[in-house]
Amino acid sequence: MPPQNPSAWITAADVARKAGVSRSAVSRTFTEGASVSPETRDKVQRAAEALGYQVNMLARGVIQRQSNLVGVVVKGFDDPFLQSLLGPITHQLALRSLAPLLMDASEPAQLAKSLRHLLQYRIAGVILTSGTPPIQLAKEYLRLRVPVAMINRAPDLEGVDVVNSDHFEGGAVAARALLASGARKLVFLSSDMATYSARLRGEGFVQTLAPAVQAGEVVLRNIHASGATYAGGFDATRALLADAQTRPDGVFCANDVLACGLVDGARQFFGLRAPEDLQVIGFDDIPMAGLSAYSLTTLRQDVNALAQSAVACLFERMAEPDMPGRMLQLPVTLVTRASSRS
Amino acid sequence: MPPQNPSAWITAADVARKAGVSRSAVSRTFTEGASVSPETRDKVQRAAEALGYQVNMLARGVIQRQSNLVGVVVKGFDDPFLQSLLGPITHQLALRSLAPLLMDASEPAQLAKSLRHLLQYRIAGVILTSGTPPIQLAKEYLRLRVPVAMINRAPDLEGVDVVNSDHFEGGAVAARALLASGARKLVFLSSDMATYSARLRGEGFVQTLAPAVQAGEVVLRNIHASGATYAGGFDATRALLADAQTRPDGVFCANDVLACGLVDGARQFFGLRAPEDLQVIGFDDIPMAGLSAYSLTTLRQDVNALAQSAVACLFERMAEPDMPGRMLQLPVTLVTRASSRS
DNA sequence: CTGAAAGCGCTTACAG
DNA sequence: CTGAAAGCGCTTACAG
Numbered sequence: 001m002p003p004q005n006p007s008a009w010i011t012a013a014d015v016a017r018k019a020g021v022s023r024s025a026v027s028r029t030f031t032e033g034a035s036v037s038p039e040t041r042d043k044v045q046r047a048a049e050a051l052g053y054q055v056n057m058l059a060r061g062v063i064q065r066q067s068n069l070v071g072v073v074v075k076g077f078d079d080p081f082l083q084s085l086l087g088p089i090t091h092q093l094a095l096r097s098l099a100p101l102l103m104d105a106s107e108p109a110q111l112a113k114s115l116r117h118l119l120q121y122r123i124a125g126v127i128l129t130s131g132t133p134p135i136q137l138a139k140e141y142l143r144l145r146v147p148v149a150m151i152n153r154a155p156d157l158e159g160v161d162v163v164n165s166d167h168f169e170g171g172a173v174a175a176r177a178l179l180a181s182g183a184r185k186l187v188f189l190s191s192d193m194a195t196y197s198a199r200l201r202g203e204g205f206v207q208t209l210a211p212a213v214q215a216g217e218v219v220l221r222n223i224h225a226s227g228a229t230y231a232g233g234f235d236a237t238r239a240l241l242a243d244a245q246t247r248p249d250g251v252f253c254a255n256d257v258l259a260c261g262l263v264d265g266a267r268q269f270f271g272l273r274a275p276e277d278l279q280v281i282g283f284d285d286i287p288m289a290g291l292s293a294y295s296l297t298t299l300r301q302d303v304n305a306l307a308q309s310a311v312a313c314l315f316e317r318m319a320e321p322d323m324p325g326r327m328l329q330l331p332v333t334l335v336t337r338a339s340s341r342s
Numbered sequence: 343m344p345p346q347n348p349s350a351w352i353t354a355a356d357v358a359r360k361a362g363v364s365r366s367a368v369s370r371t372f373t374e375g376a377s378v379s380p381e382t383r384d385k386v387q388r389a390a391e392a393l394g395y396q397v398n399m400l401a402r403g404v405i406q407r408q409s410n411l412v413g414v415v416v417k418g419f420d421d422p423f424l425q426s427l428l429g430p431i432t433h434q435l436a437l438r439s440l441a442p443l444l445m446d447a448s449e450p451a452q453l454a455k456s457l458r459h460l461l462q463y464r465i466a467g468v469i470l471t472s473g474t475p476p477i478q479l480a481k482e483y484l485r486l487r488v489p490v491a492m493i494n495r496a497p498d499l500e501g502v503d504v505v506n507s508d509h510f511e512g513g514a515v516a517a518r519a520l521l522a523s524g525a526r527k528l529v530f531l532s533s534d535m536a537t538y539s540a541r542l543r544g545e546g547f548v549q550t551l552a553p554a555v556q557a558g559e560v561v562l563r564n565i566h567a568s569g570a571t572y573a574g575g576f577d578a579t580r581a582l583l584a585d586a587q588t589r590p591d592g593v594f595c596a597n598d599v600l601a602c603g604l605v606d607g608a609r610q611f612f613g614l615r616a617p618e619d620l621q622v623i624g625f626d627d628i629p630m631a632g633l634s635a636y637s638l639t640t641l642r643q644d645v646n647a648l649a650q651s652a653v654a655c656l657f658e659r660m661a662e663p664d665m666p667g668r669m670l671q672l673p674v675t676l677v678t679r680a681s682s683r684s
Numbered sequence: 685c686t687g688a689a690a691g692c693g694c695t696t697a698c699a700g
Numbered sequence: 701c702t703g704a705a706a707g708c709g710c711t712t713a714c715a716g
Contacts, residue, residue, distance in 0.1 A: 083425045
């Protein structure tokens with residue numbers, strides 16, 4: 001019987017003693033791909049099991065000059081789409097024995113400090129998601145050769161991998177869908193402070209409609225909401241729908257929350273309904289879009305694929321930090337629901 | 343001028359050399375409360391700044407037998423209430439120079455391994471949120487004297503701090519509100535696999551109604567949905583509302599998503615509306631509850647206070663691991679919206 | 685395949 | 701207050 005709670009934390013030396021081998025042997029047993037005989041490994045594993053030994057990842061990290069931690073930087077925790085990304089990212093990291101160290105980038109004042117904080121843990125890489133701004137700060141990671149992967153961001157940095165949904169094509173699909181279902185007075189609704197993704201969605205939409213606009217078959221307006229939020233969409237309805245003359249019969253929204261706000265505002269302020277009075281298409285396919293209260297037609301981003309690709313890129317870059325940056329474009333899917341006609 | 347990128351990672355020895363002091367002095371400068379003269383500290387800080395030195399938290403962790411990492415264990419990332427807890431928890435940890443290491447407990451098979459994985463980082467503590475099951479696994483943390491704090495869980499473990507909303511009182515408030523607004527045929531709707539929180543909410547509701555029920559003034563039924571989800575509430579409407587004879591005029595739901603599903607199902611399947619045909623009260627006050635599509639009367643949990651208290655408890659326990667477990671009860675607030683009458 | 689030894693980057697008594 | 705030294709728990713050439 002081992003002594004009572006000798007210090008709770010068992011070290012490799014304890015295991016070595018119990019197994020009658022050297023500390024090196026213990027280390028090798030718990031190191032992927034190290035050469036150790038089956039018998040030795042067996043003895044070590046039994047001893048480790050009995051003692052409840054856990055490799056001290058901190059000590060390992062000191063030696064290897066790197067931890068198994070990956071910084072996951074998000075801007076706030078309120079955006080439903082980003083929330084839906086967190087699960088898949090965590091899952092994909094876990095598959096590779098990596099763990100997510102969460103960091104909130106929503107307070108610009110704290111941002112630099114926060115990103116530096118991650119560095120103190122010698123993170124194996126960092127994932128920057130959509131709204132996170134610090135193009136400048138990302139450079140510090142690059143200088144230290146910390147792998148960086150970005151999701152839904154402009155590919156404006158050398159040596160980082162960028163995984164994006166095909167926002168442009170999504171906008172184009174929305175345009176075609178609305179045209180095909182007879183809409184002729186169209187609007188693209190986005191935030192006044194549009195992200196890279198939102199801009200691309202708008203461009204796909206606008207460029208696809210351009211011929212019809214030039215032919216005079218279609219009218220198209222860009223409307224800005226005060227933020228890419230539910231409230232933004234809700235409030236935008238006043239400017240958008242007040243004048244019955246210019247009232248659109250089809251609106252493509254830069255994202256789903258905006259679209260849901262629009263649907264509710266239209267109903268509440270003007271008694272207008274989708275799709276009877278105006279068709280509405282969103283972007284993302286967040287859970288809310290599928291609720292029967294909204295039944296929103298939208299372009300679905302594949303969060304699992306985004307997470308999978310981003311983590312895979314990061315993982316490859318850990319082995320080869322200096323490889324040139326890659327740019328992946330993932331397809332989006334039109335999910336047709338009741339807010340538009342098919 | 344320092345050599346070009348000598349290894350990118352600067353060590354305390356580099357700083358000591360540049361500042362003309364010992365490594366001890368550098369260490370002390372970056373250690374809270376260590377005794378170092380203002381002049382020395384100044385020299386060190388200047389050198390560190392110039393070199394871009396970052397303390398290696400892994401090495402520090404080895405010495406101190408503990409990291410600044412806190413395990414945050416959630417069951418899945420889909421529950422809106424838990425999602426809303428993540429931001430405040432991260433924020434509160436950051437205030438104390440702690441960082442959240444995320445762990446998903448939704449796959450029971452991986453759970454034990456995941457929790458053990460956290461141990462390998464010598465986490466300073468762990469926060470277990472609502473649905474996470476592993477009462478048994480939590481004991482391993484206790485054995486190793488890793489501080490444990492729980493949010494919205496049964497206080498069934500010695501030596502851990504539990505921070506709960508006052509679910510019972512919330513249920514009681516819901517009961518009184520429905521009674522006061524004239525409802526007499528009441529239902530408590532919860533999942534068939536109710537959590538501790540949900541059970542307490544139901545008990546508060548039921549016990550408060552008991553006198554009226556015994557006096558024959560009120561009819562009360564417990565209905566189980568197939569899961570505490572939107573779909574659960576949506577589907578439950580059939581069993582709940584099909585019979586016009588027994589149809590309730592007031593429903594208290596164990597949480598908001600359930601309530602939103604109920605509202606949509608009632609409208610869609612039976613053309614019934616809240617509050618005209620039946621009043622509905624939820625629990626949590628997730629963002630969806632405030633949308634004009636639902637305008638759900640609900641009992642608001644104070645996520646900031648929950649996070650603040652849980653992290654504060656954890657922090658105190660880090661200094662004194664053997665202090666007896668505490669149980670905090672935080673008040674909830676009735677938020678009256680259009681789904682009930684006031 | 686194996687073990688003894690050196691070393692990772694840090695903190696912390698210890699002696700001054 | 702300060703520095704030299706020991707030590708944390710691990711990995712990794714090195715020699716066998």
